[in-house]
């Protein structure tokens with residue numbers, strides 16, 4: 001089975017968490033794209049979605065699913081999103097697709113975070129995948145220097161502007177043994193919009209696509 005087929009297994013398995021007549025929180029990425037395809041098959045049974053990126057919004061609308069502004073919705077039952085890495089305590093690195101800030105906002109208004117991944121994403125210690133940090137452009141060099149002091153090796157993601165008009169620093173070389181503490185530290189630097197560590201708000205359910213099918217951990 002290819003990695004994309006495993007992503008598809010996970011994406012379609014998440015459909016069982018979608019309640020009738022609900023508004024669904026929808027993340028971003030290639031795994032979520034499979035979930036959106038699945039959502040399209042039950043579009044008449046749901047009210048719509050709150051989306052975490054322009055890319056997902058476009059795909060949702062293309063399938064005829066209504067997309068609500070996050071400010072119109074006080075609470076969501078479920079948020080379905082992928083991850084770049086996830087550990088045993090369900091802390092995640094996210095932001096490979098540069099949508100981390102909107103993802104964190106939609107996750108924050110959701111009761112349940114359903115993380116959909118293929119089985120290459122599970123790790124013992126977070127940090128092998130470079131940690132994305134969304135930064136206001138004028139703070140890029142300052143934040144990069146602070147990240148070096150933390151032992152990281154930040155690289156400017158050339159040519160990428162986020163949906164919020166900011167830039168991304170990808171931090172290599174971190175071994176993240178205390179994800180919550182690092183999330184707090186990096187978020188506190190002036191000019192940081194969001195770090196792609198989801199530790200304070202980790203996943204509640206993990207659906208892993210494997211060659212044997214989708215494995216669900218609640």
Ligand code: 5RP
Pocket residue numbers: 027028029030031032081082083084093094095096097098099100103
């Ligand atoms: C986007 C994300 C994605 O969830 C993460 O990058 C995983 O992507 P994919 O499903 O394509 O492997 O955080 O900002």
